[in-house]
Amino acid sequence: MTLTARIGAAPMSGYQWLIVALCTFMNCLDGFDVMAVAFTGPSVTEEFGLNGSQFGLLVSVGLIGMALGSMLLAPFADLIGRRPLILISLALGTIGMFGAAMAPSVLVMGVFRLVTGIGVGGILASTNVIASEFSNTKNRGLAIGIYTAGYGIGATLASLVAKTTVAGDWRIVFYAGGFGTLVALVVIAVLLPESVAFLEQRRPRGALERINRTLARMGMDSASTSDLDASRAAREEAGQAESGWLKRLLAPTVLLWIVFITIMFGFYFVNSWTPTLLAEEGLSKSAAVTAGMAISIGGTVGSVLYGLAARFRPPRVVLIGFSLLSAAMMVVFILSTSVLWLGFGIGVIVGALINGCIAGAYTVGPPLYPSNVRSVGMGWALGMGRIGAILSPTIAGLLKDAGASATQLYVGAAVVVALCSVALVALRRHDPESAPAAKAPAAV
Template identity: 45%
Template structure:
């Protein structure tokens, strides 16, 4: 029965409940996109109220990313032990409370701590929703499904940016955090009603009361309810080790370390662009609202980019498409550094950079679940995202320090263009071919 159900998901056309599960994951990423970038949207207003310098702004931008790193590293692996769905529910509650409390902070330290708390929940949500979107897509469209799930981040950032402009004008920066907090908590009933538990998790972990969930999934797949888990087979010795040790075993160490390096580089470049662009455009002579508009256009382009890389990956190798997106991003960043003093060019290039940079992140999100088996998939994805968050933490802070040291704002884009070039070279040169990946991992269709 287990092979029958998994084959139904992998080989047969998508069913409505599979689309619904992926749709819920898109909504989760929309919430995350707004929650993550709320600090970028409000940075200028917060800095003005508290008279903050560049390094202090950078630390506030990094605080949420630090929490996201911790959530991806230490909370996301719980999804391999307790289930994807309960982890997502707990993390949603944590993020919503963190956002609401952030609206009432009185000092930069309080805001930084609460941004860390919010990020902790976001880190758990991102890894778990990314995994479950891939697990409910069929083999042919798995890369596209995870990429479309990533468009939720850009959608949330786009709508969040537009809402932020209006809220900042009428009610101040605290209202932006309040709106984000209530939107996050409102997602809880949607997840409870519409997001099923992962079939891969149920078959791998056989949790208590999991048979009823397995029966419901079987019926939704057009199969008779099995009424019990399939007969257990002897687990290989590797399965008895911790998930992290399995990721670093001789069989998967090279792939895991490369994935960590790619996430580190791409996230460093991506979060520099997304976090600092509104502020740097204002520093380059544009108005604060034009700066925010540039940040919004980055996200608008990201909606197209995340979907585009998924469509291309359904026809060509995802690794090749992803490396091309990295090189295009690098070229656009160099061009942006040369022309961003013009409002028209800055906004147009912001749209294209958002397309390419978000495509890079979506491509990594689509690639990472394909490299690991079900028993360690959330851990593998979580640790990849967590290591990436370290790069995301460092890049805004380093940018703030360089600005305080006298660097011209737009010159920083050239520095991070080099980061994307290094990532593309590493991906092309060192990623193992699909046929030598871990047995049981998802194949790239």
């Protein structure tokens, strides 16, 4: 049995939950980063004299950086390790946030937003894997749900900072983000260990000692050199048996890409444009930020709710329900914002549902792939999902400049989210957790 399999079968220790918490903390940076632009959107637009297309491009620059970070930096995690890549990415994020705070023009701000996005992309590509690798099989879905909730926590913090400074300097929000990223850099450098799976696979100098140090903190028996040799032999045998996976899994891969693209399209539209659209529809800046904050608050619990629901029904089925409900409640939300307390309450529901969809995509994807190509499959799915994230704010800006109202934009985004359910229905025959064979012992 490989060390990864041993961790998957053993009970979760407090130390493993600490690592999940550290990953959740880093995911907060993603939420804070995206919502820092969203909640300061009206002030940034006013200071730099931006139209809708220009503001949409400013939002998209950060998302493009995330895509570049995920696709270009992530491969280095398999060469130098997850931990060093995270530290490098945190350093980039710190530079980018402080740089955006001091930017004298929108062009300079855009450059630093790109740097921040690259850093956040590198962080997300590694922390998602670490949270999964340090979780056991029973609690992996819940751990990923908690990890995903970090986005909502970070977004809520950004909204609180923005709300206290809505009549003051918008740059304070980015200074706060830079300080938080700097704190994360120090904390991670002190507390986060290297992935056992990486050390087991790559076996750098001192790998066995580092593995046993981590296993001891997890309350597990130490490993030996023969254990590492056996793990390598098992991986090589599995790799030979599962060659040609791409051809066999082309259809579910394309369907999974559609799931990620549609969900991220709606997710980033809701989180990026809501305060600005509501402000331009007549709400005060404070009320617009409050409505946007409701979505962030809901996001802090939505992914955990999804994880709990997925313990009783197949994750794919739960995600179908979440995506359809998200689409419906997005329309209800934009129609109810004239009554602030009602809009706030529905906004919480929208945030919970759309954030739960993100957790669902992370959960539905991995079982589609053999273990030795799971990272490749999920990595490409995340990269393709960024297409939806990048297109969403840009298309919204173009449509807004063409005369589309906030209601029309929200309805359009809701239709895109609803399309996710179509891809998920088609994915049923490829999903091992939905197929009848999943009930057989051999497939458990």
